[in-house]
Amino acid sequence: MNKVVEELGKIGIVPVIALDDAKNAEPLAQALINGGLPCAEVTFRTAAAEESIRIMASKFPELVVGAGTVLTPEQADRAMNAGAKFIVSPGLNPKVVKHCIDKGYPIVPGTSNPSDVEVAIELGLDVVKFFPAEAAGGLNMIKSMAAPYTQMKFMPTGGINAANLKSYLDFNKIVCCGGSWMVKKDMVAAGDFAGIEKLTREAVDTMLGFEVEHVGVNLNGADVAEGLADTFAKAFGFEKKVGNSSVFSGKGFELMKNGGRGTNGHIAIATNYIERAMYHLEKRGFKFEEGSKVIKEGKLKAVYLEGDFGGFAIHLKQK
DSSP states (O other): OOHHHHHHHHHOEEEEEOOSOGGGHHHHHHHHHHHTOOEEEEETTSTTHHHHHHHHHHHOTTSEEEEESOOSHHHHHHHHHHTOSOEEOSSOOHHHHHHHHHHTOOEEOEEOSHHHHHHHHHTTOSEEEETTTTTTTHHHHHHHHHTTOTTOEEEEBSSOOTTTHHHHHTSTTBOOEEEOTTSOHHHHHTTOHHHHHHHHHHHHHHHHOOEEEEEEEEOBSHHHHHHHHHHHHHHHOOOEEEOSSEEEETTTEEEEBBBOSSSSEEEEEEESOHHHHHHHHHHTTOOBOGGGOEEETTEEEEEEBSSOBTTEEEEEEEO
16 A cells, blocks of 8 residues: 555545635645644645645645546646645546556545456556445445455545544545545635634544543552452442452443552543554654553554653553
């Protein structure tokens, strides 16, 4: 998989935008970055697309900006010369795909049926767009199509929104989703970039789904831990479960028999997608303890953030 597409997968959501006026490119890019989505697919449906890409790419080098609705090799060249880092097309035009591959441009062409996917495989691609996602059969169609094509992954776009986002991203053959619900055209026209930033942040929060799973409390000895668990069971009916190093009291407390990370204990934050969560938290300035990773069956299950948070260590946990 191309490195640019890999990064889009870590981001999780690709805002699909159509700009009628290039003056909106800079504040819109800033709103997306501030909201937590440092990427954009600028559609070539408008005359302002090329200049908008140029502005975004030059002002915000950290932004993964691409060109969408690319229909010809000439448009692909214009987009990449303006600073686009990837090309997206609504359909699969072998001429456009071959041109991009020959030039070294990352391209994600549109597909909607098995024949399209087989052409993409023949052209050497391992990621394709699925468009228009909901109208073409949605997640069930992608799952059905993906079954015989074990190496192919998809980027669905069209009808994706906050309500169905997680159902798409939960399927492991989906790299990321394209959507426009956080960059509504009327909000762009009205200059409501604060509103766009808010919707963008909400989209990221919905995707990551952070929740406090339990609080770990450092105690001195197994007897103390079990005694506190017994007290909680008597007072609140919390079920006691004794483990090797800790005692769980209900789902909310992990009572550490002989202390543990953090001065006072630890806080477990569950997330829908732990590796995406790491990417986004690193963008927010947080770091992780590499040696703390818990990997089971080849998949990351938990990892601690670096630092102390009010006397507590914090670790992410895959839901």
